[in-house]
C-alpha cells in the first residue's frame with residue numbers, strides 16, 4: 188500500500204491540468220507489466236541456480252532460504268502442475284479449473300465488498316466535506332480503523348452476522364467475508380474522495396457560491412466531477428485491498444469455495460506437492476490485479492474528467 | 499435604487515501575526531447603470547471590497563446594501579455576475595458548457611442556453627472555440643470565456659476584478675469597447691477593478707482612487723466622457739486630461755501639467 192502515503196499526504200498545490208494519457212502509453216504499460224513478470228521469473232530461477240539447495244548459512248544462522256525443488260519449485264513445474272488434475276482421485280478437475288472457480292468466487296465477494304465500501308467511503312467523505320466538524324471528528328477514527336488487525340475482526344463479524352435475520356434474508360458466510368473486504372476498501376476511497384471533494388480551487392468554489400448554488404448542486408456539478416482524478420486511483424487501490432481482505436477473511440472465517448481456502452488447502456499438501464501452493468499464491472496475486480483492472484475500466488468513459496490524474 | 503451603497507464599511511482580517519485592516523470607512527454609492535472603477539496600489543483592498551459586495555466575505559463594520567438588499571439576499575436573488583482575476587473555468591466542461599453554467603444552475607432550458615452561449619461567445623470572439631476545453635485555450639482566451647459567463651444572465655450588476663489583466667493590448671481595447679457597449683445596452687451597473695489608468699478612464703463614469711494600509715478611498719474622479727465612446731476617444735484631449743487627473747490623485751501629488759502631450 189505504497190499509494191497510501193501519497194493518498195494521505197496533505198494537498199499542497201492544485202493539480203496541474205495535463206492532457207489525458209495517450210493510447211500508446213497504455214500499450215507501454217502493458218509491455219512494462221509483461222517485462223516485469225519475465226524479470227521476476229528469471230530472478231526466481233537465478234536464485235535457484237546461485238543459492239545452494241540447503242540455503243545460505245552464516246555460522247548457525249540461516250540467511251538465505253532453501254532453494255531445493257521442494258521449497259522453490261521451478262517455474263515450469265508450477266505451470267505444469269496447474270494443468271494437471273488437482274488430486275489423483277478419478278474425475279478430479281485440474282488445478283487450473285479449481286483455482287479459476289475459487290478465484291471467481293472470491294472476486295465476486297471482493298467486488299461486493301468493494302461496492303459497499305466504496306459507497307460507504309463516498310458518503311463518509313461527502314459528510315466530512317459538508318461539515319468540517321465531522322472531518323475533524325472522523326478522520327482519526329477512519330485512520331485508526333485500519334490499525335485493527337483483520338484477524339481479530341473476522342470472528343466478531345461472523346458472530347454478529349449469525350444473529351442477523353432480516354425477514355427472508357439469511358445472513359450468509361460470504362456476506363461476512365464481503366463485509367470485511369469492504370472494511371479494507373472503504374479506507375482509500377474515503378481518503379481519496381475527501382481529497383477530491385476538497386480539490387476545486389477557491390475561484391471555482393466561489394463561482395458556485397456566487398451563483399447561490401446549493402450544497403448538493405455544488406457537489407454534483409463541481410466537487411464530484413473534480414474528484415474523478417482522485418477517485419479512480421482510490422477505487423483501484425480499494426479493489427486490490429478488497430481482494431486481500433476477502434482472502435484473509437476467507438481464511439480466518441473458514442469460508443469454503445474461495446481462493447483463500449484453496450491456498451490453505453494446497454499448503455497442507457506442500458511437502459508432497461510443492462508446486463500447488465505456489466500456483467494458488469500466484470493466482471491470488473493475479474486476482475488482485477484483475478480486480479484493479481476491472482475497476483480501471485470505469486475510467487474509460489471519464490476521459491474529460493481525468494485532466495490531471497493523481498497517481 | 500442604487501446598485502451598491504456602502505456606509506462606513508470596514509474589513510479586518512484577523513491573523514496570527516496581528517489584525518490586517520484591509521478596508522476602513524468606505525463610503526461609496528454606485529447608481530444603477532453606473533460604471534465605477536476602483537484603482538489603487540496593490541494590497542489597498544480593491545478585491546476585498548468587491549468580495550464584500552459579492553457576499554464572498556462579510557464586512558466587520560459598516561453597512562453595505564446591494565439594490566437595497568443585504569449582499570446575501572442580492573447574491574441569492576442573482577442580482578450580479580462576477581468575473582475575477584482567475585478565470586475559474588471548469589476543466590471538464592467545454593467552452594460552451596462553461597458559459598452555460600450559470601444558466602444551467604438556475605434551470606434554464608437547453609435550447610435557450612445554447613442560443614445565449616453562442617451569442618456570448620461571438621461577443622467575446624470565441625465562436626470557433628465553442629467545443630474546445632479550457633486547457634486548449636490561452637490565458638487570455640480563458641479570461642474571455644469567464645467574461646462571457648459573467649454576462650450570461652444579463653445581471654444588473656457586474657463585479658469585475660482585473661478581468662482584462664491577461665489580455666493583449668489589442669484584445670483588451672476591443673473588450674473595453676465591447677464592455678462599454680454591453681453596459682449601455684443592458685443598463686448594468688459595473689464595479690470594475692483595474693491597475694490601468696487609461697482603462698479606468700475609458701470605461702468609467704467615476705474612478706475611485708484608493709490608498710493602502712488601511713484601505714480607504716482617497717479620491718473620486720468623475721470622468722464622463724459621454725456615452726459614445728469609440729476608438730477615437732483614446733486620442734482625445736479630454737481623455738488625456740482625465741488620465742492626468744486620475745494619475746495625480748493616485749500619486750497624491752500634482753504631476754506637472756503637460757496637458758494633452760501626456761501619454
Ligand SMILES: Nc1ncnc2c1ncn2[C@@H]1O[C@H](COP(=O)(O)OP(=O)(O)OP(=O)(O)O)[C@@H](O)[C@H]1O
Pocket residue numbers: 511512513518519520538539540541542543544545546547
Ligand atoms: N483572506 C485574507 N486573510 C488575511 N488577509 C487578507 C485576506 N484577503 C486579503 N487580505 C489582506 O487585505 C489586504 C487587501 O487585499 P486585497 O486582495 O483586497 O488587495 P488588492 O487591492 O486587491 O490588491 P491587488 O491589486 O494586488 O489585487 C492585503 O493587505 C491582504 O494581505
Ligand SMILES: [Mg+2]
Pocket residue numbers: 544545546659
Ligand atoms: Mg486584487
